[in-house]
Amino acid sequence: MPPLDRDTRLSYRGAARIREDQDTPTQTTDQRLLRSADSARDPWRVLRIQSEFVEGFDNLATVSGAVTVFGSARIAPDTPYYDLGRELGGALAGAGYPVMTGGGPGLMEAVNRGACEAGGYSIGLGIELPFEQNLNQWVDLGINFRYFFVRKTMFVKYAQAFVCLPGGFGTLDELFEALTLVQTRKVTQFPIVLLGTEFWGPLLDWVRGTLVEQGFVSPADVDLLQVTDSVADAVAIIGQSRQRQGGEDHR
């Protein structure tokens, strides 16, 4: 399916976009929260944070068993990793999973695009940034969050698995947060698949050779990550985990 222009897409796919077209802020809400000069006003910020949770829960309430995919914001279309992301989005949608990303450019866009082209449900959870950025055009449901930590809750709460494509600090942050939640059994039965052995292999070598070797993590912790080059394998790993749960979400 060729890309539809924004208006056509919105009316055709019935997309909902929440807080997308806000002006680019000179200072983000996250920045104000973290600035100590504003501490006297912090108690009142709780109401704003609360409202963002309410909005997220409200808009995502009908989503269940999604697969969240993380990956670089910087990879251009028509590159091997972009094509991999697009293939992944398509395969996940084909297997019936709603697909959730950070709603931005790069591999987030690739995955949303693949899901959309395959006729699946494509969700983008964007983040307010200090520079202008819209949600990519391939989301059916797009929500722009002000607070990173609220958005992160949504990524876990409405997903049954994570897939990580290659990426930088943002992707690594999201990967290790998920990994810690599984390691500490805050969430269980939650597969984390790393797609791309050439990219992820050296990280796993370091985890085994340094973290396990020096006792910072246990050997079993490494098994919480599953690495593959195959999109079909990634989808199968998620399917097997779901089967073990009897098709239910036991988290």
Ligand SMILES: C/C(=C\CNc1ncnc2c1ncn2[C@@H]1O[C@H](COP(=O)(O)O)[C@@H](O)[C@H]1O)CO
């Ligand atoms: C830097 C650029 C765009 C930033 N825009 C983002 N929009 C939405 N989500 C983002 C963005 N940047 C990071 N993220 C989150 O982190 C992951 C990607 O970060 P990485 O450092 O590129 O690996 C991704 O999964 C998002 O959830 C360029 O235009």
